[in-house]
Amino acid sequence: MNSFSIEVNGKTIAGLRYGDKSKPILLAVHGWLDNAASFIPLVEELKRNLDDGSLPYQFIAIDLPGHGHSDHKGGHYNFIEWVEDLYQIIKTQHWGSVSIVGHSMGAMISSIFAATFPELVNRLILIEGLGAISAEAEQTVSQLRKGIESRYNYNQSGSVNANTLTLEKVVKARCFVSDLTEQNAVLICRRNLIINAGKMTWRSDPKLKLRSLIRLTESQVIDILSSISMRCLIIVGDKGYPLIVEKLKSDIFNKENFDILTLIGGHHIHMDNAVETASVIVKFVDKLK
Numbered sequence: 472m473n474s475f476s477i478e479v480n481g482k483t484i485a486g487l488r489y490g491d492k493s494k495p496i497l498l499a500v501h502g503w504l505d506n507a508a509s510f511i512p513l514v515e516e517l518k519r520n521l522d523d524g525s526l527p528y529q530f531i532a533i534d535l536p537g538h539g540h541s542d543h544k545g546g547h548y549n550f551i552e553w554v555e556d557l558y559q560i561i562k563t564q565h566w567g568s569v570s571i572v573g574h575s576m577g578a579m580i581s582s583i584f585a586a587t588f589p590e591l592v593n594r595l596i597l598i599e600g601l602g603a604i605s606a607e608a609e610q611t612v613s614q615l616r617k618g619i620e621s622r623y624n625y626n627q628s629g630s631v632n633a634n635t636l637t638l639e640k641v642v643k644a645r646c647f648v649s650d651l652t653e654q655n656a657v658l659i660c661r662r663n664l665i666i667n668a669g670k671m672t673w674r675s676d677p678k679l680k681l682r683s684l685i686r687l688t689e690s691q692v693i694d695i696l697s698s699i700s701m702r703c704l705i706i707v708g709d710k711g712y713p714l715i716v717e718k719l720k721s722d723i724f725n726k727e728n729f730d731i732l733t734l735i736g737g738h739h740i741h742m743d744n745a746v747e748t749a750s751v752i753v754k755f756v757d758k759l760k
Contacts, residue, residue, distance in 0.1 A: 472507075472514055472532070476540070479556075479563050485540035489514050490521045490529035495593075496566050497528035500557065502575030502600070504679060506539030507532035508662040509574065512655065512742045516749035526753055528570065533560065535577070537676035539662045544676070547622060550603060550683055553580040554587065561591055572596040572752070574741055579603050586698035594759065595703040596752060599711045599738050602696050602718060606686035618684035625681055636671055638664070650710070650737035658742075697723040704755040705731045706748060708740035730755065 472487035487507045499510045510532040520526035534541040536556055537548060557580060561569060570593045573581030578600030585592040606614055638660065645656045663675045687695075705724070707715055719731060732751055736744035 472511060472530075474540075475531075477560070477564055479559050482536065482542040482544075483540075484533055484536070484542075484560055486531060486533040487511070487514075488529060488531045489518070492529055494527060494529045496569040497526075497530050498561075498566075498569045498571045499530065499532035500571060500573040500577030500581050501532065501535065501538070502577050504538070504663070504675060505574070505577075505659050506534045506662045506675075508539070508658045509655075509739070509742060510572075511658055512745035513749055513752075516745045517752070520749075520753050526756055534662075535580075537679050539674060543678075547678055547681065548676075550576075550579075550686075551583070554584050557581070557584045558588060558591075567591075568593050570594040570596070570756075572598065573600065574598040575600040575738065582699060582703075583695050585701060585703070586695045589698075589700050592701055594756065595699065595701055596706070596755065597703065598706045598741050598748070599708060599715060601705065601715065602692040603687050604683075605689040605692045608688050611685065614682075614686055615684055618682040621682040625678065638666065638671070641671070649739070650743070651739055652743060655739060655742040693721060693723065696721075699728070701728065702755075702759055703729050704751070705729060706740065706751065707731070707733050708736040708738060708744070709733055710737040711740065712738055 472489045474485070475488050476483050476485045499507070501507060501509045514530055517526055517530065521528065521530060535553060536542060536544050568591050571581045571585065578597040579602055581595060582597055582601045583603065585595045641660050641664065642653055642656045645651060645660055646653055651659070663673065665672045665674055705719065724731060734740055734744055734747050734751070741748045
C-alpha cells in the first residue's frame with residue numbers, strides 16, 4: 472500500500488491506498504487506537520481481486536484524527552464528531568458516494584454515517600462493530616461527571632510520551648489488552664509511534680483515551696441502525712465481542728438488506744483471519760453487481 476495525505480479544513484488526514492485511482496472508492500475506517508495499517512493484511516488478500524477488477528475499487532484506508540499519521544484535533548474527542556469527520560473528508564475530497572468497510576469503532580462510525588447520509592454510501596461492510604456504546608438515560612449525570620474529571624486529570628498530569636519504552640514493550644502491552652498477534656500489533660504500533668535515534672514518542676493523541684462526556688441511549692442507537700437502507704454485510708468473529716452478538720439479536724437486523732456472517736477469529740478478525748474476511752467481502756460485492 473502507498474502512503475498519502477490530504478488536507479481537510481486545515482488539518483492533515485493521512486492514510487494508505489492501493490489500486491487504480493480512477494476506480495470507485497472502498498473506504499476503510501479503523502478502530503479506536505488502531506490506524507490505517509490495521510487493514511494491510513486484508514488488502515494483501517484482496518490484491519488479486521483489486522488488480523483483476525473482480526473487486527472494482529481502489530482501497531483507501533484513512534488514519535482518523537489523532538491516530539497514526541493524521542493531525543491531532545487540538546481539542547478533545549467526542550464520539551459523534553467522528554461521523555462529521557467522515558463527512559468532511561468525503562465531501563472536501565469530492566469522492567461522491569463511496570463504499571465503506573469499518574472495524575470496531577470505525578464500524579460504529581460508519582454505520583451512523585451510512586444511516587445519516589445514505590446518498591453517500593453505496594455498500595456498507597461492518598466488522599466487529601455497529602451503532603455506538605450506549606448508556607441508560609439515568610447514567611447521564613454520572614457519565615458527564617466522569618468525562619469532565621478525566622479531562623481535568625489529564626490537564627493536571629500533562630501529555631505522555633514513550634521515550635522510556637521500546638517497540639517490543641509497546642507491542643507486548645498492546646497484545647496484553649487485545650486479541651492481536653504480535654505480528655499484527657507491530658503493524659499498528661509502528662504507525663502510531665515516531666522512532667528516531669532509538670527514542671520513541673507517540674504519534675497518537677493521548678486524549679483519545681479520555682472518557683466520553685455523553686453517550687447515546689440504546690433507543691437512539693436502535694433508531695439510527697434501523698435507518699440503514701443500503702446493503703450491509705456484518706462480520707463478527709466467533710471469539711469476538713459478545714456485546715455485538717447481543718445487539719444483532721434485534722429485529723431490525725432481520726431486514727433483507729442485512730447479511731450477517733460469523734467467521735473464525737477474534738475482534739481483529741480482518742487481521743488474524745484476513746483470508747476468509749477477504750473472501751466474504753468479494754462474494755458480497757459480487758452478489759450485488
